[in-house]
Amino acid sequence: QFRMTTFSFLFLINDPFDKPPCRGCSSYLVEPYIKCAECGPSPFLLCLQCFTRGYEYKNHQSDHKYEIMTSDFPVLEPGWTAQEEMALLEAVMDCGFGNWQDVAYQMRTKTKEECEGHYMKNFINNPLFSSTLLSLRQMEDHLSRTADTAIPFKPTDDPPRPSFDSQLSRDMAGYMPARADFMEEFDNYAEWDLKDIDFVDDDSDILHALKVAVVDIYHSRLEERQRRKKIIRDHGLINLRKFQILERHYPKEVQDLYDVMRRFARVVGPIEHDKFIESHACAKVYERVKRIREDERKKRNMLCDILQYIHDAQLFINATVLALYTTTYYNTSLQRSAPPLNLTGLPGTEKLNEREKELCQVVRLVPGAYLEYKQALLNECRRQGGLRLAQARSLIKIDVNKTRKIYDFLIKEGYINKA
Helix, strand or coil: CCCCCHHHHHHCCCCHHHCCCCCCCCCCCCCCEEEECCCCCCCCEECHHHHHCCCCECCECCCCCEEEECCCCECCCCCCEHHHHHHHHHHHHHHCCCCHHHHHHHHCCCCHHHHHHHHHHHHHCCHHHCCCCCCHHHHHHHHHHHCCCCCCCCCCCCCCCCCCCCHHHHHCCCEECCCCEECCCCCCCHHHHCCCCCCCCCCCHHHHHHHHHHHHHHHHHHHHHHHHHHHHHHCCCCCHHHHHHHHCCCCHHHHHHHHHHHHHHHHCCHHHHHHHHHHHHHHHHHHHHHHHHHHHHHHHHHHHHHHHHHHHHHHHHHHHHHHHHHHHHHHHHHHHHCCCCCCCCCCCHHHCCHHHHHHHHHHCCCHHHHHHHHHHHHHHHHHHCCECHHHHHHHCCCCHHHHHHHHHHHHHHCCCCEC
16 A cells, blocks of 8 residues: 555545555455455455455455454544545645635535634644644745755765666655655646746736736645655655565554554654554553453452462361361270269169169269159150150250260160150
8 A cells, every 4th residue: 555656645545546456356445445454465455345255366265354444433533534534634735724614615524613623623723733734834934944955964874866767766756865856746737837927017907916826826836845745754755665664663553553544644743643653552552461460460369269268278177177186085085084983872873773874884974864864865755756866965965975875775775766
């Protein structure tokens, strides 16, 4: 797209002839059209008709990723698409600054008030465009100083002097750096309107005024010629090949952004334009890094939660094992160290048989308490028709191990039966 002449690229954006033709049908492309995101380095462009037919050619396949190329998106404020921004700038250049009625007529889509308000807000009073090339006062001041000067270069520098019709000359759009001129100037036949004009004393006032008006028009066309030269020089577009090599050093997303926003380079200075592009690129990088940072933070929080859960579970297991070990050790120690209970002289001993006496001695339970517990369990067993260990433990509020031994003994002797 950028290998067209420099002037046609910067100032004929809305002209379909400044784009490469469709690779499928060779027709001139009209927005929106399709650009293959995988084929390169030269852009592979298709019109919508060829795209819908699934056109394939050499390495290009119909299932490649693609981009929809259009200028139907807002740039400076909602309600004004990029295509309308370009149309406004073209209309102001064609009709003149302040001639808003004709500007609106050429625009077709906006009123006189909308054109004037948008232009003043975004291109005159906007600090971002304080150095706009369309400011007439700055343009006139600059032209009065630099209209006839060549590109400044140091004595040791040798500006390129491409031969006529060479590849370098075509890349530089016919620009001759040593003369600060193009082989074919913009509006190259502007002088034809003056070649037959001659001011004589017997001209009428109307004829004299008409001739002066023609000269003024010619002067405005010369100013426009110089303005376009300045844009070419300021943005470093004289040596197009060198400019393209420099652009390739940027990441792909920055190159794509440059490609989309290049048409707006003429309304700001080169430094402001580069800052504008880099700020958008940095914003995209910031958003990507922010998402990565958020994902890493979520992963770290998840890992911390898992480690905390494992730590808590380990502490719980250790505490449980320690408690079981302590209880077992304590009960074992008691069983080993405590001697059998001596029942001699204790009330109720005479009511026990030998096996019951042996039980009371082992569990160290006095006969009176054993008989009371026995009677309570017997009564509950008769009432329920059976008895479970859990019910026995709820009736007898003593050590659970003693309760189990009493319960097992009564089951074994046949006093009670399991539920």
